[in-house]
Amino acid sequence: MADAFARDGVDTEADQRGPNGEVDVAFNYDGTWWLLEAKWYAQPIDVAPLRHLRDMLDQRRPGTMGILASLSGFDDSARRRSESARDVVLLDRPHLEALISGVVSGPELISGVNRALSVLGHPEIPLAFLLRPRRAEPQSSLALGVPDGFTAASVAAQDGVEADVIAHGQSLSGIAVGGGHLLITSPDGVMTVPGRPGRSGTKLRPRLELTGATGSPLHCGNGELLVVRGGGVLRSRADELTVTAGGFTRAPLLFQGPDAAAWLLDLGTDEDDWTGNQAANLVQVGRELGDEQRWPAGLPAGNCRAACWLHDRVFFVLGSGHSAVVDLDTGSSRWIRTPLGQPGGLIRLDERRVLLVGRGDVAVQVTILDTATEHAVPPVAVHLTGHVAGAARLGDDLYVLAGAPVDATIRPVVARLDLQSLIRRLQAGAG
Incomplete structure (x- = not known):
């Protein structure tokens, strides 16, 4: 994950230890610091990793944002907790594979999830929705x-x-x-x-x-x-x-x-x-x-x-x-x-x-x-x-x-x- 963000020109560092444990990936984009925790479990993760990430954010400068990334997805308890957090976004397997493979760039992914959280109020947004055009008429570039x-x-x-x-x-x-x-x-x-x-x-x-x-x-x-x-x-x-x-x-x-x-x-x-x-x-x-x-x-x-x-x-x-x-x-x-x-x-x-x-x-x-x-x-x-x-x-x-x-x-x-x-x-x- 750190290599993928660095590949796209994002100021990134990995494995930094703070007062509440080690941060998997930290990066600065557009003036905001983000802390990313990556999980790869056999089953969808529950609320515990989200609570741990929230504790980390409470000990950082106000305005620091969090990303919880899970290749196995999230259960309902994690989703419910993220709805009230307002400073954490959730990324699942399609997001992570899109970033690592180069389908999306690091800045593009962060801008998209930040907009979803700030404008729409959604901490978790499907990859298909994230990559849709925002214009009202998608057929405007083509005419019969x-x-x-x-x-x-x-x-x-x-x-x-x-x-x-x-x-x-x-x-x-x-x-x-x-x-x-x-x-x-x-x-x-x-x-x-x-x-x-x-x-x-x-x-x-x-x-x-x-x-x-x-x-x-x-x-x-x-x-x-x-x-x-x-x-x-x-x-x-x-x-x-x-x-x-x-x-x-x-x-x-x-x-x-x-x-x-x-x-x-x-x-x-x-x-x-x-x-x-x-x-x-x-x-x-x-x-x-x-x-x-x-x-x-x-x-x-x-x-x-x-x-x-x-x-x-x-x-x-x-x-x-x-x-x-x-x-x-x-x-x-x-x-x-x-x-x-x-x-x-x-x-x-x-x-x-x-x-x-x-x-x-x-x-x-x-x-x-x-x-x-x-x-x-x-x-x-x-x-x-x-x-x-x-x-x-x-x-x-x-x-x-x-x-x-x-x-x-x-x-x-x-x-x-x-x-x-x-x-x-x-x-x-x-x-």
Whole structure:
């Protein structure tokens, strides 16, 4: 705990002895000193550790705050006593794992629980509530339809394919599919977007209200949702958030592996290696923090853009310049030249073919790569531009998160293309 706060720049010290025993962790944040007592019991802790912490606070300067942290949670007696204390907050396992894994920073966690106690009067607040946006309209960063001022002609891609723009927004960072809808990552969390608004209705719905989410989420078959935040991965089910993987120095990339299992591409490197030349890792995500298994991804971390499962235990890792086919059973990897200059979207078509989406000199480009023969068809331009933040397949449609030129700026948009028509166009160009 002390290392986690110190990692985030908080003035922290551990194991300091005072007049009423040893303090596990003490730290100063925003002018207030906090004393933290950490417990790891087999059962939820009762009121006794809380009384001990309150005795410590009574012997410190007025204004000193206390934190009682318990990996096993709290029983009703501890909760009732904390309601009347007003200078102690309770942190349970999800809070602690979020801090240690890097999902939340130390200052962010302390500011959140301090607000909950000072403004709302709650000494214990669920992690999901703590990380929700405070704004009244979570869908304000995303809107259905075409942004004002955009036309396909503004891209001017020669022989380009026109895409149907269905939504636009600000700081959109990821796209996925779940429950028959699109899932778009925005500054307010993950939004549910109907793939065909004319058929499914025109209302956006928040799937997960969460600040700080980044990259493409992953929808699990049991209705759970995985999402990247900070240096870790959160699992959302009902109104509960738990940490399922973490400790990454860079935001990982989620994707679906064999048997619909959750996997990720770990792009983390040592703090001393800012160049990204260390190897990335393919990681199978477990149910709880620390359960993950990892294998080399065959590419330097700084080159990786996405990954997908091909067949058996063979994966394709999309990279800038070169990509890799990785066989986990044999431990072998084979490099393939990436046919697009700035790739960002990856769709598995079958056991050997993948569809790639990337940014060209003028417009977004799409191609098909045969990972067995290493042959790619000539790319087709799409009347979109800007950075490609991802791609997703929903039925017979391909959805791309890219950009549209509007008033001399590039606005993030979600656009739909007919996948089968696009494949026929690509195959005709190859012939």
